[in-house]
Amino acid sequence: MALLDIELPQLGETVEEGTITRWFKQVGDTITVDELFYEVSTEKVDAEVPSPVTGTIIELKVAEGETVPVGTVLAVVEGELAASAPTAATPDVAVSAGGDFNNLTKDNSTESDSEPNSIRSNQNAGQGDIEGTGIADRRLLSPVVRRLIKEHELDLTRLKGSGLGGRITRNDVLNLIDERHRDGPTRPESPQQPEISPRVAGESHYVAFNSIRRATADHMARSAHTSPHAMTVMEIDYENVERARSAHRESWRAEHGFSLTYLPFIIRAVIEALEEWPHLNASVEEEGLRVHHDINIGIAVDLDYDGLIVPVIRHADDLRLEALALAINNLALGARNRRLNLNDISGGTFTVSNNGAFGTYTTAAIINQPQVAVLSTDGVTRRPVVITDRFGNESIAVHSIGHLAMAWDHRAFDGSYAAGFLATIKRAIENRDWEVEL
Numbered sequence: 001m002a003l004l005d006i007e008l009p010q011l012g013e014t015v016e017e018g019t020i021t022r023w024f025k026q027v028g029d030t031i032t033v034d035e036l037f038y039e040v041s042t043e044k045v046d047a048e049v050p051s052p053v054t055g056t057i058i059e060l061k062v063a064e065g066e067t068v069p070v071g072t073v074l075a076v077v078e079g080e081l082a083a084s085a086p087t088a089a090t091p092d093v094a095v096s097a098g099g100d101f102n103n104l105t106k107d108n109s110t111e112s113d114s115e116p117n118s119i120r121s122n123q124n125a126g127q128g129d130i131e132g133t134g135i136a137d138r139r140l141l142s143p144v145v146r147r148l149i150k151e152h153e154l155d156l157t158r159l160k161g162s163g164l165g166g167r168i169t170r171n172d173v174l175n176l177i178d179e180r181h182r183d184g185p186t187r188p189e190s191p192q193q194p195e196i197s198p199r200v201a202g203e204s205h206y207v208a209f210n211s212i213r214r215a216t217a218d219h220m221a222r223s224a225h226t227s228p229h230a231m232t233v234m235e236i237d238y239e240n241v242e243r244a245r246s247a248h249r250e251s252w253r254a255e256h257g258f259s260l261t262y263l264p265f266i267i268r269a270v271i272e273a274l275e276e277w278p279h280l281n282a283s284v285e286e287e288g289l290r291v292h293h294d295i296n297i298g299i300a301v302d303l304d305y306d307g308l309i310v311p312v313i314r315h316a317d318d319l320r321l322e323a324l325a326l327a328i329n330n331l332a333l334g335a336r337n338r339r340l341n342l343n344d345i346s347g348g349t350f351t352v353s354n355n356g357a358f359g360t361y362t363t364a365a366i367i368n369q370p371q372v373a374v375l376s377t378d379g380v381t382r383r384p385v386v387i388t389d390r391f392g393n394e395s396i397a398v399h400s401i402g403h404l405a406m407a408w409d410h411r412a413f414d415g416s417y418a419a420g421f422l423a424t425i426k427r428a429i430e431n432r433d434w435e436v437e438l
Contacts, residue, residue: 004053006075008068011042011342016215018042019067020074029057031077038074047342055079148173148338174339212307223369227284227409231364234422237430238380239399241265244434252438256326263299263354264325266377266404268437269428271295271317274350277421279413281349283370289412298348298368299328301335309335310368312348321437356380362405373408373418 011018022039025031037051059076062068145168149156154176161168209217245260252260274281274295282291295317298310311331313319319327334340351368352375359379367374380402387397404425408418 001055001078001080003058004055004077004079004081005073006037006051006053006077008040008070008072008074009049010070010346011040011045011047015042015045015070015345016218017067017069020062020064021046022064023060024048025057027057027060031055031057031079045338045340045342045345051077053077053079053081145169145173148177152177174337210306212303212309216307219369220366223367226369227367227372228411229364229367229407230410230415230418231405231407232415232418232422233362233403233405234419234426236402236404236426237385237399238262238265238402240430240432241434242400244438247435248438256329258329260325262356262380262402263352263377264321264328265429265434266375266425267297267299267313267316267324267328267352268321269425269432270297270350270352270375272428273421273424275317276424277417279417280373280408280421282372282412283349284372284409284411285370289372292349294349296347296349298351298371299331300351300353300365300368300374301332303336309340309345310348310351311335311340311344312346314343314347321434351375352377356402362403364405365407367407367409372412373406376405376407378403378405 008018008020018040019042020038021041024036024038031037031051032054033052034050036048039046039048055077056079057075058078060074061076062072062074068074148154149159152173154173158176159168159172161172241262244265245262248260278291279289281295282289284290294315297313297316299313300308300310303309311334313324313327313331316324316327331340331344334344348368349371350373351371353363353365354377355363356377356379359381360376362378363376365374365376380400382398383401384396385399385401386394387399388394404422406418406422
């Protein structure tokens with residue numbers, strides 16, 4: 001037996017701190033590996049964290065409601081480490097918040113080896129007035145629940161807690177928000193518009209960073225200082241993809257309820273290229289590269305201009321085009337609705353940033369540490385290009401053209417390796433028979 005420190009784990013690539021909202025065990029209790037130990041809340045997710053050890057709890061160093069940085073010692077346990085301690089804060093789950101992709105994988109497997117995502121109940125500590133509402137609520141509320149109530153200006157009298165002891169959970173709040181959206185706006189318009197003061201030269205106002213913005217800023221600044229960034233850009237002819245999208249546009253929307261964009265085609269090509277150029281699916285570790293065998297693709301999602309979150313498609317190399325499109329859509333919706341768990345935003349090995357909807361020309365993105373590259377997909381426009389037929393004859397045609405720009409870590413490889421990777425993506429996008437996957 002030994003005294004073991006239990007630290008707060010990394011809660012996603014850009015999350016630097018968490019609030020301990022509930023201890024499931026107390027000093028003197030025994031705990032076993034994978035038994036729930038505590039609940040942690042961040043600006044992005046809530047999670048129930050299992051124990052990595054078996055033993056007796058000697059000390060709890062962090063009180064419920066206290067916010068601490070990643071790596072802080074939370075508790076001391078007299079016991080033994082698991083043979084293989086868990087590295088993620090939640091069990092492995094499927095990539096979708098509700099989609100079933102089992103029949104869409106490369107090997108057409110019909111059996112699932114994981115359970116669908118679930119949104120865990122939030123039975124957290126922290127009570128008193130909810131800032132900005134003027135309402136005192138004596139039920140226990142987590143920081144995430146407090147933030148949602150404040151941001152959406154919810155009427156607490158309509159909230160019925162489904163958690164332990166009648167506590168209001170995050171699901172309770174999200175359900176009320178969804179109900180209000182279905183019913184339409186409920187906030188009455190102000191009968192009198194505020195008087196607008198004349199603008200005075202030299203005036204300004206200060207906007208403080210919120211926690212998501214701060215976390216994003218800190219992560220990007222560290223990345224810029226850590227990796228010697230280089231950039232390679234390649235022009236892509238998307239006409240082959242555009243023909244497939246046009247042929248299936250209406251049937252796809254009717255079946256799935258959203259548009260078939262360029263992004264799943266690009267990510268499908270990225271996956272094939274990562275298999276050929278594995279040093280892109282890696283991270284720098286000490287004096288070498290840690291090359292990952294699993295391909296877990298992160299998709300950068302904007303949170304209403306407040307910051308970024310990067311949900312991850314795990315084992316993306318097992319998914320065909322349709323499954324990728326469904327996974328992208330589900331994770332993006334989950335990110336914008338704050339319905340992801342820790343597993344959804346951790347473990348990425350390569351990131352794609354999608355600015356194309358805004359019509360960007362070329363974007364110099366910043367690497368999502370500890371990865372070694374990030375690919376930016378930019379706007380696609382119709383313009384004339386020179387094409388060559390199989391007999392070598394040239395002609396001019398109007399095609400859908402765009403750029404793929406990749407920022408990469410010059411410690412990991414050189415320009416020829418980066419260019420070869422992009423050339424493989426280009427070849428797949430321009431020449432692959434996409435009809436076989438639609």
